[in-house]
Amino acid sequence: MEKENKWDSSHLWAEELDTLKAVINKTPLVETIKWGAPVYTFNGKNVLGLLGFKNFFTLWFYKGFFLKDEAGVLVNANEGNTKSLRQWRFTSKEEINEKLILQYITEAIEVEKAGLEIKPEKKVVPVPQALQAALDADPALAEAFGKLTPGRQKDYNEYIASAKQEKTQLARLEKIKPMILEGKGLNDKYK
Incomplete structure (x- = not known):
């Protein structure tokens, strides 16, 4: 039995999320379900996910930190905690720009191919x-x-x-x- 996510409001954005899925399906990414939400992978590595929240629906790029973001659409959803993940938030179906989304997804796939990643910081605990x-x-x-x-x-x-x-x-x-x-x-x- 799959655990329900309390923060998941995808049902509020069903049509909009289906439109995003149709755009994503034009890419070589493979859809899977992780953490109760659609996640798209390339060679088994997480590239992007999508989810609806109360006030917006979003594409999130797992290595969004490395994207150029020339359109200025990506935000860090949890500043100070999130290092690599970036979200692209939408509030209406009209904001979905297929050409621009495909550009970002193509760049995200290239980032994955290049193996770019942020290494976790090691927490050093001094000897008391x-x-x-x-x-x-x-x-x-x-x-x-x-x-x-x-x-x-x-x-x-x-x-x-x-x-x-x-x-x-x-x-x-x-x-x-x-x-x-x-x-x-x-x-x-x-x-």
Whole structure:
């Protein structure tokens, strides 16, 4: 059973979305359903999707950041969070310009062929002072911590840093020392 999307208002724009689909079907993109909405792929990679919202319907380009957008129609739907995705919003069927849409889709396919993408930023979590002091005082603990994967080190750093009081940090530190010495990660039991 497919999960219903609360934000999906495609039923309000059925005719308009069908018109967009007819334009998209003139391209080599393949339609699939992902996240409960039509998504169009090229060589198995997401290129664009379409969906209706309460006040507009939209084409969204997964790598829209790389498009020239000479017509100035693309917007970042979630500024500050969304890196690559861009939307082209419509409020009426009359705004659908087939020639221009096909130009954008052709460019989006070329972006996919070129393999352009924005690499996710790695979140660096510094070693908290309490943990660093324990590592400095215990060479065996420091060696064991150094052998952990970066992800496990990050989990331990976040675990200690998230405690607001020093006594809580120290209590957590005592709890994790044996796990570190055994080469185990904080969340291994959940994996």
